[in-house]
Amino acid sequence: MRTIETTALVRYTDEKGLADALRGADALFLYDFLSTALRRAWPAADRLRWVHIASAGVDPVMFPELRESDVVLTNSRGVFDDSIAEYILGVIIAFAKDLPRSLELQRRHRWQHRETERVAGRRALVVGTGPIGRAVARMLRAVGMAVSGAGRRAADGDPDFGEVHASAELAAHLPGYDYVIAVAPLTEQTKGMFDAAAFAAMAPGARFVNVGRGELVVTADLMAGLRAGRPAAAALDVFETEPLPSDSPLWTMPNVLISPHMSGDFAGWRDTLVEVFAENFRRWHSGEPLLNVVDKQLGYVPSGQ
Structure with a gap:
């Protein structure tokens, strides 16, 4: 995330502060991949263009407003x-x-x-x-x-x-x-x-x-x-x-x-999730195609991406 901070204004927040942090934000890294707070904060997303979730599953953010919007959704497929x-x-x-x-x-x-x-x-x-x-x-x-x-x-x-x-x-x-x-x-x-x-x-x-x-x-x-x-x-x-x-x-x-939802959680997985987002941020900032773009109607990344 330090590399990203050299090219973008980064706001860190929890669920309670998400709505305030979303105002004016172009991209969201949803590190808490089980959180459903984005739906509640969605009215504050006045210029959001991209959401990246730190998991392969995207069901916590598959609410109608996001599905029907032009916001691009990517996931962390491949890590686990x-x-x-x-x-x-x-x-x-x-x-x-x-x-x-x-x-x-x-x-x-x-x-x-x-x-x-x-x-x-x-x-x-x-x-x-x-x-x-x-x-x-x-x-x-x-x-x-x-x-x-x-x-x-x-x-x-x-x-x-x-x-x-x-x-x-x-x-x-x-x-x-x-x-x-x-x-x-x-x-x-x-x-x-x-x-x-x-x-x-x-x-x-x-x-x-x-x-x-x-x-x-x-x-x-x-x-x-x-x-x-x-x-x-x-x-x-x-x-x-x-x-x-x-x-x-x-x-x-x-x-x-x-087991307590840990089947994929190897030592170092949190760092790997950040690395996946950082690479996609680099691509997004450079205008390159993003990795792991979710088909919001299917609810997952189609085969071949």
Whole structure:
């Protein structure tokens, strides 16, 4: 940010001061990527031309006034791809090798031999075919898993997924997979896509992983499904309400792994987010095309950018 301060007047603010800071501002770096304060402060944006958000997901700013405006929206796509893929591989190995049970038995000083599963040869469906989903597919293929994708359009011969199913037909394909991994962006089409029907369609023994957005899942349906054994287990990094309330039944379900929205957060990620914005600011100031321009009607950066 120091480099930017040599060429622009930079105002730092929190949610309370956002409206005042927006008056006369040409660009906004929304570093608090979970904040919804921009909508409330929007009437003060009298000359705003560009908003950059420090995340891949843009749902906190997808309110009608921004969608319908001429303001350009960019995101931080690419920062978390490999880190999230590593997290997903980690929880898959934890499930396959029964690591949560081993930790429980260790705390109880119990020696209980068990057999575990192989990861190689298992089938995974990655729901969301953007850069994060592709990084996940490459990571899982590297350990011998068979990976397919689910996205807006069906396709064959995809370089990362091989076969891509249409998300609209998700339930029809779920029975064929051992792991179902949600990395899709939150849009009107994806909200609540994992509901009772989706969980009932999963294969016996299938595990569910969500690192996309909590609102992709109908939480009550997930909990009912976990109690019924479909899915057999879940690793959840995102939730409809964050922080996850202390009285949520998910905390104590024996077949659930919980992490606090940290699947992509590697050491140094905050600095990397600033670097992404700084490069886009350089481009914006120089009149060059911006990176990661979001299609505000789709709610994400289209493939090919």
